[in-house]
Amino acid sequence: MKRLTLYRVAVVAIVIAILEWLCLHGTIDRITMPPPHRIVLDLYKLLASGSLNKAIAKTLGNASIAFTLALIVGVISSAVLHGHRAVRDTLDPLFATYYAIPIFAFYPLLIYLFGLGDGPQIMIGFMLAVVAVIVNTLNGLDRVPVVLLKTARIHRLTRFEIARTITLPYAMPYVLTGVKLAVAYSLIGVIGSEFIMSRGGMGYEISFAYTSFDNATMYPLIVLTLLAAILVNGLLTRWEKVLLQRRGLR
Amino acid sequence: MSVRWQRVRNALILIAGIVLVWQILFFMVGDIAISSPLATLQYTAKLVRTDTFGGHLRATLEAFGLAYLIAVMMGLSLGFWLGFHKLSGDVAEPMLVALYSIPKVTLYPILLLSFGLGLSAKVAFGVLHGVIPITLFTLGSVRNVRPIHLKTARALKLSPLDTVFTVLFPAALPEIVTGLRVGFALTLIGALLAEMFASQRGLGFLLMNAIGLHNVDLIMSITLLLVVFAATISTILLHIDRRLHHQARAADALAM
Amino acid sequence: MPKDDKVAAADVSLRGVTKVFPGGRDRPPVHALGPIDLDLHKAEFFAVVGPSGCGKSTLLELIAGLSVATQGVVEFEGRPIHGEVPQGVGVVFQEDACLPWLDVADNIAFSLRHADLSSAQKAERVQRALAMMGLADFATSYPAQLSGGMRQRVCIARTLVMEPRLILLDEPFGALDQQTRLLMGDELLRLWRQSGATVFLITHALDEAAMLADRIGVMSARPGRLIDLVETGWPRDRDSRIVENAAFGAVTARLWKSLREESLKTMGKAAT
Numbered sequence: 102m103k104r105l106t107l108y109r110v111a112v113v114a115i116v117i118a119i120l121e122w123l124c125l126h127g128t129i130d131r132i133t134m135p136p137p138h139r140i141v142l143d144l145y146k147l148l149a150s151g152s153l154n155k156a157i158a159k160t161l162g163n164a165s166i167a168f169t170l171a172l173i174v175g176v177i178s179s180a181v182l183h184g185h186r187a188v189r190d191t192l193d194p195l196f197a198t199y200y201a202i203p204i205f206a207f208y209p210l211l212i213y214l215f216g217l218g219d220g221p222q223i224m225i226g227f228m229l230a231v232v233a234v235i236v237n238t239l240n241g242l243d244r245v246p247v248v249l250l251k252t253a254r255i256h257r258l259t260r261f262e263i264a265r266t267i268t269l270p271y272a273m274p275y276v277l278t279g280v281k282l283a284v285a286y287s288l289i290g291v292i293g294s295e296f297i298m299s300r301g302g303m304g305y306e307i308s309f310a311y312t313s314f315d316n317a318t319m320y321p322l323i324v325l326t327l328l329a330a331i332l333v334n335g336l337l338t339r340w341e342k343v344l345l346q347r348r349g350l351r
Numbered sequence: 352m353s354v355r356w357q358r359v360r361n362a363l364i365l366i367a368g369i370v371l372v373w374q375i376l377f378f379m380v381g382d383i384a385i386s387s388p389l390a391t392l393q394y395t396a397k398l399v400r401t402d403t404f405g406g407h408l409r410a411t412l413e414a415f416g417l418a419y420l421i422a423v424m425m426g427l428s429l430g431f432w433l434g435f436h437k438l439s440g441d442v443a444e445p446m447l448v449a450l451y452s453i454p455k456v457t458l459y460p461i462l463l464l465s466f467g468l469g470l471s472a473k474v475a476f477g478v479l480h481g482v483i484p485i486t487l488f489t490l491g492s493v494r495n496v497r498p499i500h501l502k503t504a505r506a507l508k509l510s511p512l513d514t515v516f517t518v519l520f521p522a523a524l525p526e527i528v529t530g531l532r533v534g535f536a537l538t539l540i541g542a543l544l545a546e547m548f549a550s551q552r553g554l555g556f557l558l559m560n561a562i563g564l565h566n567v568d569l570i571m572s573i574t575l576l577l578v579v580f581a582a583t584i585s586t587i588l589l590h591i592d593r594r595l596h597h598q599a600r601a602a603d604a605l606a607m
Numbered sequence: 608m609p610k611d612d613k614v615a616a617a618d619v620s621l622r623g624v625t626k627v628f629p630g631g632r633d634r635p636p637v638h639a640l641g642p643i644d645l646d647l648h649k650a651e652f653f654a655v656v657g658p659s660g661c662g663k664s665t666l667l668e669l670i671a672g673l674s675v676a677t678q679g680v681v682e683f684e685g686r687p688i689h690g691e692v693p694q695g696v697g698v699v700f701q702e703d704a705c706l707p708w709l710d711v712a713d714n715i716a717f718s719l720r721h722a723d724l725s726s727a728q729k730a731e732r733v734q735r736a737l738a739m740m741g742l743a744d745f746a747t748s749y750p751a752q753l754s755g756g757m758r759q760r761v762c763i764a765r766t767l768v769m770e771p772r773l774i775l776l777d778e779p780f781g782a783l784d785q786q787t788r789l790l791m792g793d794e795l796l797r798l799w800r801q802s803g804a805t806v807f808l809i810t811h812a813l814d815e816a817a818m819l820a821d822r823i824g825v826m827s828a829r830p831g832r833l834i835d836l837v838e839t840g841w842p843r844d845r846d847s848r849i850v851e852n853a854a855f856g857a858v859t860a861r862l863w864k865s866l867r868e869e870s871l872k873t874m875g876k877a878a879t
Contacts, residue, residue: 108442133464191361191368194582197589201536201581203543206574209562213384248702251673255698256718256769266720270708281452289454296456296548297562304457311460319460326457334452338445348707349751353633 135316144321153306153322160291160303161329163219167226167287172280174227175234180264182235183242199232204290208297221298226290233282241275242268274348277341284333292326362586382567391571398572410552414470415542418477422538423531426482430489430530440490447490451483456544463549473545473553480541481534488530492523525595532588539581616650616805617684617695617772619670624679625830626665638830640665642679645824645833647773652799652806654816656862657826658873663809664701666831667777670807671698683773697771697804701778705750705758712737712746714761718769736764739798755782756791767798774799776808780815788812792819793846800843813866817858818849825865828872835865 117137123129124136135143147153182189204225211221245268253263269276295304303322310319370388377387386394398404433440459476466472500522504514546555554573561569625641640662647653647670657663668674669681675690683693706714715736719729737743740760750758759779766774776795780788792815799806810816816823817839825835839858841849849855 105441108438109446112442112446134461190357191365194358194362194586194589195365195369198536198582198585200533201539201585202578203540203558203574203581205544205547206558206570206577209565209567209570210380210384213380246702246704248700248704249706251668251698251700252704254673255671255692255696257692257694257721266717267706270706273708285452285454289456292454293456293544296459307457307460311463323457323461327453330453331449334449338448344708347749347751349749357632 132314132316135320139317140320140324143317144324147318147321148325153303153318156302156306157325159219159301160288160295163223163302164226164287164291167223167291168230168283170223170227171230171234171283171287175231175279175283176238176276178231179235179238179242183239189239196232196236204228205293205297208294212298217300219300222291222294222302225294226287229286229290230283233286234276234279237279237282238272238276241272241279244275245271274341274344277337277344281334281337281341284337285330288326288330384567386568386571390568391575394568395572395575398569399576404557407552407554407557410550411542411546411554414473414546414553415477415539417470418474418542419481419535419538421474422478422481422485422534425478426485426530426534427489427527429482430486430527431493433486434490434493440494444487444490447483447487451487455479455541459544459548462545468549468551470550472549473542476545476549477538477542481538484537485530485534488533489523489527492526492530493519495526496522525592525598528588528592528595532585532592535588536581536585543577615772616803617647618649618805619645619647619684619773619807620682621645621670622680622682624669624676624681626662626669626674627677640669640829640831641676643831643833647805647807650803650805651821652796652808652819654808654810654820654823655826656810656813656816656823656866657831658828658866658870659811660873661826661829661869662831663826664777666826667698667775667807667809670773671696671775673698695772697766697769697774699759699762699766699774699776699779701781703750703755703758704762707750710747710749711742711753711761714750715765715768718765722769732768736768739767739801740764740794756780756787759783759791763795763798767802770802772804774802774804774806776806778809778811781811788815789847795819796846813859813862814850817855817862818845818847823858823862825862826869828869834869835861837861 120129120134121137124131124134124139182192207228208221208225211224215221215224249267249271250263253267258266291302292304292307295302296308303326307319307322307326310316310322373385373388377385382390433443455476458479462472462475462479466475496519500518501514504518509517543553543555543558546553547559550556554577558570558573558577560566561573621643623642623644625643626639628637628639630636643666655663655666665674669676670683672681672683672688672690672692680687682688683696686693706717709717712733716729716733719732722729724732734743737746740763742757742760742764745753745757750761753761759782763779780791783791795806795808796819808816808819820839821841823837823839824833825837826832827834837858839854841852
């Protein structure tokens with residue numbers, strides 16, 4: 102595995118090196134993008150000055166709320182739906198086509214319902230994330246082998262215990278897939294809404310920096326967002342991998 | 352009642368349910384924020400006949416169509432190559448998964464700076480959204496072809512070309528179609544998002560405009576049209592997806 | 608020395624037991640089993656053979672309480688069971704039932720979660736089970752790291768540690784090679800004697816049934832009914848070397864004689 106990581110680092114390094122060269126040579130002009138080293142320095146300055154900490158905290162905070170809500174509602178809904186075949190079958194087409202629907206179009210309605218505060222943004226993040234959790238959790242619940250459920254009955258476990266000691270642990274890797282998607286979607290929902298409805302937060306700052314031709318702020322912010330997303334995703338993937346490897350799956 | 356009719360019945364119940372919730376919401380909230388199902392339908396009927404709408408629709412379809420075509424071609428080629436070339440596939444896969452998870456909407460300003468406003472930005476954004484899942488699923492589909500199928504092909508002394516077309520491709524097809532389906536939805540979203548910010552034409556722009564002017568009827572109308580379009584195509588692709596997977600699973604079950 | 612004074616054995620009786628699976632949207636109901644009359648004597652080793660699909664697993668699930676009979680009564684230790692698994696029953700399934708996220712020791716300990724024992728007593732039982740099944744070196748391994756045969760041993764250990772009075776096994780060695788099966792058969796006999804429990808084994812291997820059991824029930828094709836009951840009369844203190852006994856061939860031959868017609872029926876051919 103170590104060798105592959107080396108290759109990946111090499112690929113990323115080469116890409117950055119090429120970008121650096123293109124920028125310094127003027128093939129990519131300063132207005133489009135500053136050279137990578139410049140972006141790193143600007144990022145450092147930005148974080149050090151703390152001027153955008155409030156925006157960063159706002160975005161990440163709202164995304165976390167959306168994510169947590171999606172997780173709780175998603176897992177509970179999955180547990181309920183899994184036991185009621187008829188309802189689940191009826192909602193199935195909704196889940197299957199959900200991500201083709203432009204959720205952002207519901208933004209005005211949400212403003213009316215939740216006011217002009219952070220509510221609509223959190224709701225959009227939640228709405229985007231919750232179905233990913235439901236679909237993947239249901240998938241995990243489906244996969245619990247019947248033989249394990251029979252074993253649980255032989256051991257005379259109550260329904261709650263079966264869920265806690267057998268169903269949930271078995272479904273965990275699949276639930277984690279949903280969790281990873283929920284992280285991505287809550288960020289997309291919150292930041293995207295901040296683009297539309299300029300009220301603060303990283304999306305707003307990026308949009309403002311764009312319109313002010315302030316690449317020194319815009320690029321570092323974008324890089325910061327990407328790094329945050331990749332970091333969280335990476336940690337979750339590592340956890341998922343441990344769970345799967347223990348089971349002898351890839 | 353056969354399974355297919357069950358599905359149709361369930362879909363109808365679902366649609367009826369949604370309309371009901373919609374109507375109730377309308378009663379609660381009033382026409383300052385949404386319009387009733389009936390009013391929306393009437394407005395939509397009028398809207399689709401206008402020329403301006405036709406122009407915007409064409410712009411969106413043009414951008415989306417182009418984006419999807421490019422995403423599919425890129426995704427399939429990249430996916431096949433990474434699937435066959437083990438080292439590249441192993442190196443690239445986690446990186447692609449990481450790219451899949453980042454909020455691509457943040458890259459949006461960069462794309463605007465690189466492609467300017469207009470069609471190329473829309474296409475670029477759509478491609479960016481769609482190409483990654485198509486690549487990942489295609490990669491997976493090649494990897495997941497059961498070795499026994501390849502052994503069978505060798506035992507039957509099939510030529511490499513024959514193997515690809517008569518064994519590999521059909522075996523990989525179900526997963527590829529899933530990728531195409533996911534790619535469809537995401538490319539559409541990508542193109543629409545770009546239209547909302549980077550264009551003076553297209554349904555996305557129309558929507559953004561309507562939001563700005565607080566034209567509730569128009570907002571609801573466009574949303575309805577987009578949802579219906581996306582849901583219809585999605586369902587068709589889902590149907591194909593299911594059929595292919597069902598065949599594959601039945602074949603697997605027999606093989607055991 | 609058998610331990611039947613420590614752990615009692617259970618007896619089971621079935622009277623007129625039938626199982627019909629209700630039909631679905633496009634499926635007619637399936638008469639899977641019965642009517643069956645059967646008595647399992649305390650501490651005996653009883654095997655069931657029959658063609659595929661004849662309802663052997665259904666029978667096992669009825670006895671275990673995992674399934675409810677459509678008609679008839681299943682009694683466990685004199686009391687009728689009705690879809691509830693009675694206390695004192697252990698089952699080893701055909702499929703791998705190891706919990707993949709727990710290591711071997713934790714898998715075995717899983718049975719004892721509700722047992723009325725101190726943690727020291729539980730640990731001791733787990734250690735004994737590990738030793739009994741030859742898994743002591745693998746206590747901290749995960750099922751994914753073990754072979755199929757070893758995973759089955761974990762499942763057997765997990766069943767034994769509960770000290771059940773009735774042990775049901777559904778083709779436990781189905782996925783193993785012949786040599787391993789014979790050795791596992793020996794182990795099963797040893798465990799049977801040591802635990803003193805009643806054992807009910809389903810197998811499709813006639814020689815395995817003939818070698819291991821005190822009595823063998825032969826089932827017909829679906830709907831499964833008992834068409835023959837063979838008593839082997841082997842001494843309790845037996846192992847796989849019983850195959851050298853002259854009577855062994857006769858038992859196997861008798862099983863096949865009853866079974867051949869039924870198997871042909873299942874394959875869709877007429878007996879010639």
